[in-house]
Amino acid sequence: MEKKLLLGDEAIALGAIHAGIRGVYAYPGTPSTEITEYIQRHPLARERGLHSTWCTNEKTAVEAALGVSYAGGRVIACMKHVGLNVAADAFVNSAITGVNGGMIVIVADDPSMHSSQNEQDSRFYGKFSLMPVLEPSTQQEAYDMMEYGFELSEREKLPVLMRIVMRLAHSRAAVTVKDSASDVQALPCAKDPASWVLLPANSRRKYAALVEQQPRLEELAAKAPYTRYEPSDKKKPMGILACGIGYNYVEEVKEAKSCFNVLKITQYPLPVSLVRQLAEDSNGILVVEDGQPFAEELVKGMLSADYPVKGRLTGDLPRTGELTPDSVATAMGHQPVRFFEMPKEVVSRPPALCQGCGHRDVYTALNEVVKDYPNARVFADIGCYTLGALPPFRAIDTCLDMGASITMAKGAADAGVFPAIAVIGDSTFTHSGMTGLLDAVNDKAQITVIISDNLTTAMTGGQDSAGTNKFEAICLGLGVEPEHVRVVVPLPKNMEEITRILREEIEYKGVSVVIPRRECIQTLNRKLKQKRAEKKS
Amino acid sequence: MKQDIILSGVGGQGILSIATIIGEAATQAGLTLKQAEVHGMSQRGGDVQSNLRLADGPIASDLITAGTADMILSLEPMEALRYLPYLDKEGWVITSSSPFKNIPNYPADEDWSAALKALPHVVMVDVEALAREHAMPKCANVILLGAAARFLNILTVEQLRGSVARIFAAKGEAVVEMNQRAFDIGHDAALVE
Ligand SMILES: Cc1ncc(C[n+]2csc(CCOP(=O)(O)OP(=O)(O)O)c2C)c(N)n1
Ligand code: SF4
Numbered sequence: 001m002e003k004k005l006l007l008g009d010e011a012i013a014l015g016a017i018h019a020g021i022r023g024v025y026a027y028p029g030t031p032s033t034e035i036t037e038y039i040q041r042h043p044l045a046r047e048r049g050l051h052s053t054w055c056t057n058e059k060t061a062v063e064a065a066l067g068v069s070y071a072g073g074r075v076i077a078c079m080k081h082v083g084l085n086v087a088a089d090a091f092v093n094s095a096i097t098g099v100n101g102g103m104i105v106i107v108a109d110d111p112s113m114h115s116s117q118n119e120q121d122s123r124f125y126g127k128f129s130l131m132p133v134l135e136p137s138t139q140q141e142a143y144d145m146m147e148y149g150f151e152l153s154e155r156e157k158l159p160v161l162m163r164i165v166m167r168l169a170h171s172r173a174a175v176t177v178k179d180s181a182s183d184v185q186a187l188p189c190a191k192d193p194a195s196w197v198l199l200p201a202n203s204r205r206k207y208a209a210l211v212e213q214q215p216r217l218e219e220l221a222a223k224a225p226y227t228r229y230e231p232s233d234k235k236k237p238m239g240i241l242a243c244g245i246g247y248n249y250v251e252e253v254k255e256a257k258s259c260f261n262v263l264k265i266t267q268y269p270l271p272v273s274l275v276r277q278l279a280e281d282s283n284g285i286l287v288v289e290d291g292q293p294f295a296e297e298l299v300k301g302m303l304s305a306d307y308p309v310k311g312r313l314t315g316d317l318p319r320t321g322e323l324t325p326d327s328v329a330t331a332m333g334h335q336p337v338r339f340f341e342m343p344k345e346v347v348s349r350p351p352a353l354c355q356g357c358g359h360r361d362v363y364t365a366l367n368e369v370v371k372d373y374p375n376a377r378v379f380a381d382i383g384c385y386t387l388g389a390l391p392p393f394r395a396i397d398t399c400l401d402m403g404a405s406i407t408m409a410k411g412a413a414d415a416g417v418f419p420a421i422a423v424i425g426d427s428t429f430t431h432s433g434m435t436g437l438l439d440a441v442n443d444k445a446q447i448t449v450i451i452s453d454n455l456t457t458a459m460t461g462g463q464d465s466a467g468t469n470k471f472e473a474i475c476l477g478l479g480v481e482p483e484h485v486r487v488v489v490p491l492p493k494n495m496e497e498i499t500r501i502l503r504e505e506i507e508y509k510g511v512s513v514v515i516p517r518r519e520c521i522q523t524l525n526r527k528l529k530q531k532r533a534e535k536k537s
Numbered sequence: 538m539k540q541d542i543i544l545s546g547v548g549g550q551g552i553l554s555i556a557t558i559i560g561e562a563a564t565q566a567g568l569t570l571k572q573a574e575v576h577g578m579s580q581r582g583g584d585v586q587s588n589l590r591l592a593d594g595p596i597a598s599d600l601i602t603a604g605t606a607d608m609i610l611s612l613e614p615m616e617a618l619r620y621l622p623y624l625d626k627e628g629w630v631i632t633s634s635s636p637f638k639n640i641p642n643y644p645a646d647e648d649w650s651a652a653l654k655a656l657p658h659v660v661m662v663d664v665e666a667l668a669r670e671h672a673m674p675k676c677a678n679v680i681l682l683g684a685a686a687r688f689l690n691i692l693t694v695e696q697l698r699g700s701v702a703r704i705f706a707a708k709g710e711a712v713v714e715m716n717q718r719a720f721d722i723g724h725d726a727a728l729v730e
Binding site for chain 1: 583602
């Protein structure tokens with residue numbers, strides 16, 4: 001046994017390697033990215049040839065992972081919470097097919113939206129698809145739960161969802177890890193079309209079996225190794241139901257152990273037996289969960305209507321945002337004391353596009369051109385370039401989800417908006433933009449699509465981008481006219497050329513694509529540094 | 538015994554490099570540690586902070602509770618002020634006094650410095666100027682760590698200095714020596730304060 005200082009994400013990655021996975025399938029997304037990056041760097045993963053290259057999006061990742069499972073290997077698929085929306089079709093249906101080799105889908109939620117558009121809680125997806133859900137509270141549990149999760153998945157023949165939150169993903173702690181990894185697991189390949197071909201006749205049978213399996217899954221959750229009931233010595237004190245890392249904030253309050261009955265939940269379906277026991281021993285229940293009031297609503301449904309249940313819905317904890325030790329302590333009646341206030345001189349410091357970033361030149365050019373079109377709308381997308389919404393550029397009008405720039409621009413153009421301009425990054429384009437471009441081409445929509453190609457997935461730290469060197473070919477293949485696929489180099493000295501081309505393409509009555517291409521200066525600098533280091537040694 | 542530290546600064550200044558050195562020293566000393574880091578969106582020139590918790594026993598929460606931080610260690614003066622609600626009444630603020638002005642409405646120099654000087658336990662060191670003066674432009678972080686060393690009660694100055702050597706060991710003798718010198722410069726600057 002060895003102790004290692006690991007991020008929650010890294011603990012999961014190492015746990016997966018040690019449990020003998022065949023590979024990881026993922027698309028980057030904060031706060032999940034470091035799981036895959038750790039595996040990419042790990043010597044044993046390299047030695048074993050484990051799959052760890054990035055997928056084009058989360059749906060392709062989950063489907064490929066299910067393919068590995070079908071073939072008999074253990075596998076993980078990783079993504080941020082909104083990635084699960086993209087993968088939802090594969091994910092939900094994989095509970096119906098079930099699995100062969102163990103499969104864990106790891107989804108990192110982002111309460112408080114530190115780097116996301118929403119704070120959706122992935123546990124709803126687990127319940128919705130009737131899958132077992134694991135929710136570790138510490139880095140150590142995250143590591144240990146990988147082996148456990150694979151065994152659970154293989155025994156129940158179901159995929160398992162592991163839900164983590166940003167604080168666990170991006171917090172470091174010492175983790176005791178095994179000295180050696182299990183061998184790469186290899187069950188015989190599945191061959192059972194009645195299970196794997198989801199025709200209605202098969203699906204009905206499989207779905208009925210899945211529903212029938214639920215009481216057992218709930219029993220397993222009640223007996224889960226990291227789920228624990230800790231009654232206090234007091235008679236009928238307040239009860240606390242703490243999920244995942246919510247438990248840590250409860251424990252942080254000195255009086256927690258002696259003054260409250262604490263039920264720690266780390267696996268779902270939420271076990272009714274434990275909740276009823278807690279309710280019986282306590283004079284009320286405070287539900288502490290990071291994310292949406294998922295367990296709180298379930299607990300209410302399990303108890304009589306007049307039983308006092310407190311949490312985010314009652315305002316005892318804030319309805320939105322990440323849990324903090326402060327908010328939990330306050331809900332437990334131990335409001336922390338503040339000695340100093342933030343002086344009023346302190347102002348916010350929003351992030352900005354790096355100096356010298358090519359997206360800056362794209363927006364400078366676009367703003368210059370759009371000045372002449374008072375009705376122009378710029379439909380943008382998700383990536384570093386979303387920062388073009390902030391001063392000094394204020395260049396974009398919308399940003400919804402990955403890929404929506406092209407499709408929203410098309411819809412708006414259909415409804416009469418001119419010019420309708422889409423701005424999308426290279427990685428986002430291959431993630432979810434290509435299909436929308438095909439729609440636009442087929443309808444001859446009058447839109448101008450700017451694919452701001454910085455040769456990387458910059459927002460999440462500079463991962464490889466699936467379409468690098470292929471964009472012109474993709475656009476032509478989808479049917480954009482060759483003379484309306486234009487490539488420029490976004491630099492201040494080319495401003496005249498870029499604005500001229502933008503004007504020409506805006507005026508073209510059909511789909512045009514302008515590709516400003518210059519490498520992200522952060523990845524460029526990193527490569528230069530590496531080269532210098534290599535030269536030295 | 539425990540030491541709860543809030544590290545703050547501006548994205549790109551490298552607050553995590555300081556956390557790495559303290560964390561290594563703490564691990565060597567057999568202490569427990571939890572460190573909440575910042576990744577992603579917040580890093581492009583925005584404000585960044587990291588909670589670093591050290592103790593000689595178990596640590597429950599990854600985050601520090603309001604009013605209980607023993608130290609705010611900041612590479613930027615206004616960013617030090619941002620986290621004051623977390624500071625214990627006996628806590629120390631150790632901060633660089635070189636403002637990083639990448640926003641149009643940065644407060645006036647006399648305002649932020651007055652707010653800092655009003656605190657009971659504060660050490661301000663112009664780490665940027667010291668780094669320039671001693672021709673060690675990349676060592677501002679280590680100078681600041683040196684300035685904080687005396688106030689990190691759970692670790693000795695020597696333990697931290699040793700960690701500086703181990704962390705930079707892979708980069709060669711000269712780099713180790715320069716960083717230890719930077720550490721000492723910071724340490725001495727805080728004595729004068
Ligand atoms: C469905 C989904 N998956 C992942 C993310 C995380 N994410 C945000 S932006 C981005 C990549 C952006 O890359 P690119 O389009 O090339 O733009 P760049 O940041 O390089 O400018 C990713 C992966 C997300 N927001 N939504
Ligand atoms: S990381 Fe790269 S793409 Fe993102 S703002 Fe900086 S230079 Fe631009």
